[in-house]
Amino acid sequence: MKQTLKSHKVRLAVLSPLFIGAGDEHTLSPYSDYVKRGDWLTYIDTGKLQEAMQGDAALIDAFVKGMRQFDNNQAPFELEDFITETLGRRVEDFAVRLVRIEGDCKKAQIRRFVATAGKPFIPGSSLKGAIRTAVLVDWLLNRKDGEPALDKIRVAVKKGNQEALEAMNPEQACFGSISHDVFRHLRISDSVPIDVSHLMVGEMKRVALPSKKKKQQQSDIPQWSEMIDWSVETVCSISMITPLEPTGFDFLDHQSVSKLFSIVNRISLESCQRELDELEGFGKFRDFTGFYENLEQQLLSIKPDEAILRLGGGKTWHDNSIGLSIDNEEFGPEILFKQYLQLLMNIENLPFPSTRSAIVKNNEPIAPTGWVKLTLSKNK
Incomplete structure (x- = not known):
């Protein structure tokens, strides 16, 4: 036959x-990967950010110190302030894309949607x-x-x-x-x-039924996630x-x-x-x-x-x-x-x-x- x-x-x-996760290793951190402004997230090109600090020990130390404060739940580190005040640059200089967000993710990590070539x-x-x-x-x-x-x-x-x-x-x-x-x-x-313009970041929670x-x-701790709108x-x-x-x-x-x-x-x-x-x-x-x-x-x-x-x-x-x-x-x-x-x-x-x-x-x-x-x- x-x-x-x-x-x-x-x-x-x-x-x-719709959320289909790219894996735990693909999450966005508020301390290195994105800046929130109103209803939009600016994704940061971390490669460009590292280049801007390259060769300047004081800048690298300031960034590492901020990350350690985050890891130890101490004083908050603001990526936007580091870029504009410590580096003396604009957030737009490192921007990859803008993604709409519904709600206030505060300092949450964001799970990424599975992607190919971005x-x-x-x-x-x-x-x-x-x-x-x-x-x-x-x-x-x-x-x-x-x-x-x-x-x-x-x-x-x-x-x-x-x-x-x-x-x-x-x-x-x-x-x-x-x-x-x-x-x-x-x-x-x-x-x-x-197209990435159809991505948005939303709040997912496990919500309990009454008993x-x-x-x-x-409601459980929210999982902020990239979603297809x-x-x-x-x-x-x-x-x-x-x-x-x-x-x-x-x-x-x-x-x-x-x-x-x-x-x-x-x-x-x-x-x-x-x-x-x-x-x-x-x-x-x-x-x-x-x-x-x-x-x-x-x-x-x-x-x-x-x-x-x-x-x-x-x-x-x-x-x-x-x-x-x-x-x-x-x-x-x-x-x-x-x-x-x-x-x-x-x-x-x-x-x-x-x-x-x-x-x-x-x-x-x-x-x-x-x-x-x-x-x-x-x-x-």
Whole structure:
């Protein structure tokens, strides 16, 4: 059988601020990398800054002393003052770019978005991973051949058999072993690089849901992060290779992106409606809940050539695992879900998860992170 590659151009639109981290080693420090002025951050070319100090021991000592004060939580070191007063230069002399910031990051480090040649992009691996999770959850919940795998999990939970539960690999049962994984027939490219003007820095917090013990939501330390702003669009491609033998998945066997999208949308709707159930009645989450109400309407009326899914940082455990398969009536009553959490994760109480990552403004959660919409382009 001759193998062919069928490729589709896909438009990706950001529905809520998106963060995909470049790694812990890529963070911006207020003491060397940026200066905040009003609603804008000026990123500093540290190479130029080092050149300006080169050969001047007094300048280098002053800079190092300031950094040590920061490390020891002593008197604050202001990079802008060092540049304008100690160096006698303008901040603009060292500027790389301006990035809008929403809120006051004070002296926080800023997590950077993954980038190539300085421009952010959406990794194809992030898209493929999110799609793969959706297909796995759908296989467990809605496919006849996934029933035995879900039933094995159910039996182990009922028996309290933690060892058997930990040994299970539903992902391999669904897709095959590493060397024969059917998802190798699906390829997703990195997106076209996004102009840096579409970057913004926002405040992400883990915001706790109220409980019987805690009537008020409590916010964790904010994680200031570079994000792709609302409504930004880019382009990537989805390709499928003709399998040499049937995979058991129609979308792969017939190279049908629309069939794949229908699976993704089914699971995204499940996730969305679960969030609405969990958030019901929590006044402080009004805007956050409003986002999901709007998202639900989009998913209920979505077209065959469109898909909505969630990427990047801030996803809940349900988005990153088979959780939607277990926290589901198809699996069993809520007590079974609770037993599953106790056995695998030593978690005793519901609701789980009890926090949400949110974009926060004025200490109010306004939206979840990372929801995007894919649309098949008419031009291949």
